[in-house]
Amino acid sequence: MGRQKQFVVALTAHERQELTDMTRKGVHSARVMTRARLLLLSDQGLKDRDVAERVGVSTVTVASIRRKFVQGGLQAALYEKARPKQPPKLDAHGTAILIAEVCSAPVGRETWTMQLLADRLVTLGVVDRISDETVRRTLKKTFLKPWQVESWCVAQVGADFVWRMEAVLDTYALPYDARRPVICFDEKSFQMLDHVRDPLPPVPGYPARVDHEYKRCGTVNFFVAFEPLMGQRTVTVTERRGNAEFAAQLQALDVRYAAADTIVLVLDQLSTHSPAALYQHLPAQEARRLSRRFEWVYTPKHASWLNMAELEWSVLQRQCLGQRLASVDAVEAALLAWETDRNARSVRANWQFSISAARDKLKRHYPFDE
Missing domain, CATH: 1.10.10 (Arc Repressor Mutant, subunit A)
Incomplete structure (x- = not known):
């Protein structure tokens, strides 16, 4: 039984x-x-x-x-019984010490890691033992991310910045005039890369796979000329960047807008972006004629966001330049396809920042308006 x-x-x-x-x-x-x-x-x-x-x-x-x-x-x-809550591993005092450590630089390391912080709390006697995951969860509540570092360039906003900014914004507020087109101009360098191993195409259930290893194939320079009111842009590739290349771009704009009386050129204060480049590489008479063909509107220093050509460059990077391009021919072919498509659709810039908005957001830099 x-x-x-x-x-x-x-x-x-x-x-x-x-x-x-x-x-x-x-x-x-x-x-x-x-x-x-x-x-x-x-x-x-x-x-x-x-x-x-x-x-x-x-x-x-x-x-x-x-x-x-x-x-x-x-x-x-x-149903299970509700388990009694365990006291937090880090109390308010311990959390304050953790935050203070995060806000200071680690000795001998570039940035803090979760394990470094956990070890530091033990060394300081805050706790006998703590896991890196507990540290991570605690920091998540404080919105601190010690493993992230951002770099930026802070512009010196003064009278020079303000008047140049307003000159640019005045230019953007002008209605379209074929006799006086507004062209936003910029240039950037680009690193050409090639695959060490051929990438694998996507198949059902698997994405395309690209080996992280690559080889460098030199650099090229891009000149971007963007006409925001007409939604037309031209991207030119050169193997060098300097006064000669800049002068050649101005000559090309002179031909492209031959019917215009004046070409309003918005550009940054790069050392080569000056009428002096024309006098350095062209006869004086031609240099003078070309320099007078353009109305030069310079953005303030460290204010590339005021140049609408930067918007086009950002789109170009996202849509076209994320791939590996190994030769000048490959770069030019990709750029031509991208440029042709956007020009055919006349993609314009939807610029909203005006002088009134600038005076509201930057009013502390207008002391006599207070």
């Missing part, structure tokens, strides 16, 4: 109906549903092994739920 169960499940009619309704409605968690089915089967007198096979749990779990039912009732068998 087998050993009798120590904890026997004997449901009342009400309990049996309640459990049956729970299994049919399916609005409870999977764990609660499993326990309800387990109790119903145990109430039928089935062996723990049979119940375990039907429900998909171990015999130990079956025995444990039977014990909880007999000792604590239906609710105790179906």
